[in-house]
Amino acid sequence: MKGILLVNLGSPKSTKVKDVKTYLDEFLMDEKVIDYPWFFRSLLVQGIILNFRPKKSAAAYKTVWTDEGSPLIVYTEKIQKKLQKLVDVPVEIGMRYAQPSIENGIRKLKEKGVSEIVLLPLYPQYAMSTTETVIEKAEEVRKKYFPEIKINYIQPFYNREIYINCLAESIREKLPENFDALQFSYHGVPERHIYKTDPTNTCNLTDCCSRDKNPSHQFCYRHQCFKVTEEVIKKIGLPKEKVLVTFQSRLGKDKWMEPYTDETLENLPKKGIKNLAIVCPAFVSDCLETLEEISVEGKEIFEHAGGETFNYIPCLNDEDRWIEVVKTLCKEKLNEFYII
Known part of the structure; x- marks a missing residue:
């Protein structure tokens, strides 16, 4: 059975x-x-x-x-x-x-x-x-x-069309009418983790994520985050210049994947991005890292820096x-x- x-x-x-x-x-x-x-x-x-x-x-x-x-x-x-x-x-x-x-x-x-x-x-x-x-x-x-x-x-x-379609539809339905940018905030990991999980030894954390069919892609968290973003915004029909990718939840003083979500939220209003939508596609279920770290702490950082509207887009949850x-x-x- x-x-x-x-x-x-x-x-x-x-x-x-x-x-x-x-x-x-x-x-x-x-x-x-x-x-x-x-x-x-x-x-x-x-x-x-x-x-x-x-x-x-x-x-x-x-x-x-x-x-x-x-x-x-x-x-x-x-x-x-x-x-x-x-x-x-x-x-x-x-x-x-x-x-x-x-x-x-x-x-x-x-x-x-x-x-x-x-x-x-x-x-x-x-x-x-x-x-x-x-x-x-x-x-x-x-x-x-x-x-x-x-x-x-x-x-x-991450690269299955059924998942990409599902995520894109969910985000599209929840996007506010007016927003300056859509931020994809993924859970961060130390950079050394990327190298440790690459048995091909072809990852360099620079240009390999964008190479076609690089052998490290099936093991590379960073590549897979960028790939999800790329495919989802294609489905939604958003221009690349209106989208950014960041990484949250870093712990300790080690080098984690950049750019960092909190630092980005603090700097966006200075760049004229006052109305923000943000989604966390490393998670399928809302949790502490999305409901508190992003929709509460992240919102406070953004608004304190001069942001006007902050729209957190929930995870897929039980849709x-x-x-x-x-x-x-x-x-x-x-x-x-x-x-x-």
């Missing part, structure tokens, strides 16, 4: 400081997120970051928390329920960090008689700290607890057209189980 497991990032159990600290400890101690040797990672995370960050993050989570709980968990559950109505196999969810865990999701499917799982990491683009760590964790859990289970992983779908994309991606992989 076959089943589907949808995997998202995860969220603290509650907005209590102790729960946020537990979540951040698991998240930041992942070597795919902070890729220092264990000793130095532990020194940084457990010796420094966890002494001040949980309180600040807990306050931020309180601003986005709903009566149902964490927005990211709530939206993932809604995707699961809608998808379940469209497919004839069991659908469960798992989070890379915290609960419900990937182990919990696989166990639930096994209890329903599932022996072959299609796993969809809910990240459009490939990155070491997203897709790669999800697959690595799922394989670790499978080998340890469920060696008889087979898992078929869905690859990043029906997005559920159709998820269904198509999953069904393709379910069918592969039948190929001998």
